[in-house]
Ligand SMILES: Nc1ncnc2c1ncn2[C@@H]1O[C@H](COP(=O)(O)OP(=O)(O)OP(=O)(O)O)[C@@H](O)[C@H]1O
């Protein structure tokens with residue numbers, strides 16, 4: 057069995073409708089009306105030990121809701137979840153021992169204790185032996201540089217420091233599974249890079265299985281081979297990141313600077329999508345025509361001063377999927 | 391034990407907050423950390439002590455004025471009454487050092503308490519043990535020295551029998567636990583309400599008046615006394631103090647302790663019920 061199994065998972069919230077005005081307020085005292093909100097509609101996936109999976113989707117897609125069901129703090133409305141063989145919501149405390157969780161939006165450390173005290177509390181809570189505690193702390197110190205701020209109360213930490221402390225805290229008890237819900241949110245470039253290195257390291261060294269949600273596609277590109285893409289509570293893609301790139305990355309853009317401006321030209325296989333002064337952007341399908349083909353065509357009638365070929369990054373691919381939906385999804389495995 | 395029995399036992403443990411022996415060292419760590427945390431907030435200790443003294447002076451003078459030079463009123467001597475107020479202020483200090491109502495409400499509102507569901511511990515117990523730490527710190531650094539001085543300089547009716555001291559301490563501890571259950575329960579009601587103003591008013595009214603913390607129950611009009619007697623709040627202040635000043639003696643002491651245990655049992659069950667409902671609401675409705 058896979059270490060994480062999710063089958064036809066659903067979660068709907070009943071949201072009490074707020075009536076406006078005095079009459080409305082009185083009415084809602086007697087009878088409350090509810091609106092149903094389907095946060096997760098029907099999601100299935102399974103994750104193998106040691107995998108690192110990017111769980112992505114636009115705002116409100118249902119990512120955090122899924123993570124919460126995996127941690128056991130939300131009960132699914134329907135469907136099955138097992139994490140390391142345990143049904144999380146049925147046995148929350150047992151499940152807690154085999155997972156580490158970071159919610160980037162909020163800390164799970166004790167707000168007014170010095171950071172080190174939080175670690176000592178967690179050591180007691182998860183019954184980490186002195187030996188393991190020492191070893192883990194020295195790893196965290198080394199990669200995350202915890203000693204800089206270990207004696208500072210958590211509420212005085214900078215966002216980046218707090219996040220580093222949080223992720224270290226989530227791994228103190230050597231959980232085989234790690235859930236990261238936006239672990240790089242609000243971090244600067246250097247801090248993000250450190251965070252990624254750390255995640256990569258623990259995944260490699262300790263074979264920790266990682267589910268990562270983020271809005272930073274660089275996180276996904278650098279860390280994950282597989283991504284699960286969801287939208288409106290439904291899975292739209294599950295598979296290799298390279299395959300997505302293949303699929304959506306076949307469109308390239310040739311940018312050329314010509315010596316003579318304003319000449320409108322038609323190039324076979326290239327679609328002029330933008331022009332600024334004497335710079336032209338030509339979109340083409342790399343399976344149908346090659347860049348050198350286009351260049352040859354252009355140079356027959358114009359003098360090329362400079363040129364580049366732009367390859368779409370995962371960021372723009374994903375944003376296009378968000379906007380246009382994942383068309384032809386049947387053709388890609390998943 | 392087969393699988394089904396195991397699961398039933400597990401369920402019962404979760405519902406009633408039953409802990410295995412090995413868990414206590416973990417909860418004890420919360421006590422130690424809360425003790426340390428209190429030492430960070432030294433100003434809080436001073437300001438709390440200040441207000442404790444002010445209230446002591448206030449109630450002391452009010453009762454002095456009410457007795458108006460008489461030695462006795464309603465069968466209670468002035469010395470006993472003064473002792474009552476002093477002990478009450480001491481207990482008030484002890485009880486106030488725990489997590490206050492607003493802080494519990496804050497934790498509910500921000501969802502901090504829901505996130506603790508993810509940890510392998512029982513949440514109400516973990517707060518109780520943290521309170522032990524805060525109370526211990528406040529007792530050692532402020533309350534005990536302060537009240538030793540007060541007892542030394544004022545002419546109060548101290549128990550002469552050491553057993554009375556023992557009964558008082560037991561009774562005060564049970565009172566503390568009852569207060570904890572009641573306060574936590576009120577705090578958790580925040581989960582179910584949009585506005586909590588009314589809840590707070592009821593709580594503070596019950597804690598100050600119905601508990602007998604400022605006016606002993608024997609001075610209540612009989613209808614109010616009847617109400618107070620059938621509620622748990624008197625077990626927090628009135629019952630332990632009555633033992634201390636010798637109003638409750640002999641066999642009554644055991645009746646009194648028994649009644650306190652009964653209320654502790656009831657309040658604990660109510661707390662568990664509200665907590666289970668609250669955590670159920672979190673996991674089903676997302677807080
Ligand atoms: N406790 C709740 N009660 C009612 N609705 C909720 C609750 N939690 C989430 N929702 C709704 O469910 C949907 C999914 O929310 P969720 O937090 O899972 O999104 P997300 O994918 O994590 O988004 P983001 O990228 O913005 O973090 C949203 O429409 C949200 O409003």
Ligand SMILES: [Mg+2]
Pocket residue numbers: 119120121237
């Ligand atoms: Mg989210």
